[in-house]
Amino acid sequence: MNYPEKYRYTKEHEWVALEDGIATIGITHHAQSELGDIVYVDLPKPGASVEKGKTFGSVESVKAVSDIYAPVGGEVTEANDLLATKPEKLNEDPHGAAWLIRVRASNPEEFPHLMDAAEYQTYVGAES
């Protein structure tokens, strides 16, 4: 699987992309593949604040409900409405159209400390 080079990754299998102080957050291909068919996505509303390392929502598949952890902290500016009606998009395009939330990052310096694509690929290789 191709993990985009410009994203950063967490051990809990979220990805984050940073552009002009706005962090776009999603779950990785590996995460969706482990979860199986996703049937429901629970996300915070714009205006809510998320804290780095704390859970901000959950993804429900036919197998399990899994918490999603914020890779960076800040205020939610947008939640992906697409997932409310089409949760299956998260299986189809986890690194693109099925991003979860956008956050005004309160501490963008957290970003470089996360894993890069190569490190994440090694990490999931070791895990599976």
Add this chain to the structure above:
Amino acid sequence: MIPSKVRRHLVQNEHLIFEQSSPGKKGYQLPALDVPEVDSVAALGAGNVRAAIEDFPEVSEVEVIRHFTRLSTWNYAIDLGMYPLGSCTMKYNPRINEAVARIEGLAWAHPYQPESLSQGAMEVTERLEQALLEITGLDAITLQPAAGAHGELTGILLVRAFLEAQGSPRKRILTPDSAHGTNPATAGIAGYEVRNIRSNDQGMIDLEELARAVDSDVAALMVTNPNTLGVFEENIVKAADILHAKGAMVYMDGANMNALVGIARPGDFGIDVMHLNLHKTFSTPHGGGGPGGGPVAVRKHLEPFLPVPRLRRLNDALTWDYDRPQSIGKVKAFYGNFGVLVRALAYIYAHGGPGLRNATVDAVLNANYLRHRLRPYFDLPYDRPNMHEVVFSDDRQAAKGVRTGDMAKRLIDYGFHPYTVSFPLIVHGALMIEPTETESKRELDQFVEAMIAIASEVDDEPQTVLTAPHMTRTTKVDEVTAARKPIVRWRPA
């Protein structure tokens, strides 16, 4: 191939009862009124009276009987064969329990009867309390909680109340990564943060990681012993010492007590508070959402906080004590699900001490037998003697594209209920198998044959497994569409 345990059999098809309705049909006839008729609208007000119930099925008695009897034949049941889900979900319910629960004075006892007329029923609860205290090795117990997770919440609220009385409820509950999902959920509902403790490579709590995690903010560790891998936490005493040294407590989830009864007592290995699942270990009916029984046993220091009322013996009579200023209050109406308590006591008395111990030994023996017979065919991530259940992984079969859930569905074709799939989470693609004490070697061998046959199908004809079940009245249901676009009630066409 049709396995030896099953054979195709006529299964009656059945419409919903609503679809069988014929307007005006009645299953009864009543004599003419011999009292003056009352106008219900005048008596109750028009807003409280309706002329008809929308879509109410109108059928005869025999149609009702046939409908539900046919539906009942569609079920797999513990009375038909082995449930590899084990005591965790359903073990055999001996009929003596039912006979005792139907004794008139117990079955028809009313919770509002005066105490003087309820002494027998109260003695049943007193004797059950005593038996469960002997089994757990703890000091006091409440029979009030109605289920396991309810017991957990009660137990953690006791921990919280005790710590609050000491000055601070503290902030955090620790759970191992092999924990039942209800443990972190309980901690969250009780107002605590949850921190996960990683298991070591033997599937047990990592003592070093635990020691690092325990500080004066930690209220308790919630632990299941044996844990969800079916492994006894050998270091439980040392783990308890680590918690106690910092003024924290150890909560034990008693879901797996089927492996300990009559052999080891949680009170002897450092547990402060625990729940029991009467509907698991003590063989009361389970499923369909209850009713269950989740008694909570505690060490002495937590006793003042137990729910009201407490059962007391006063001048030779039993009475309910509501004067408990430190109590967390009531957690359930009256004193729990009494019918469940009666069945649990019947089970305990029918076995006696030595019988309960034998049941435990047989449960552990059966699970170890299955581990030994199946280990050539399935990967065993934690390869050590287990207790009452054994956890394999689907790694070998997943390489052929077949996962634990697929093999579980195929098992239905062989005449067995599926085992637990994909739990515990720390085993990738888990197959958790718990036979319980009741299964004979013959039944276990049939199960083993079925599992071996499935393993060889995975090698030779994986499509057969992937598209299973084939012998059932419906094929594999579309779980994904059912979850994404649920239809939760019938409507007329």
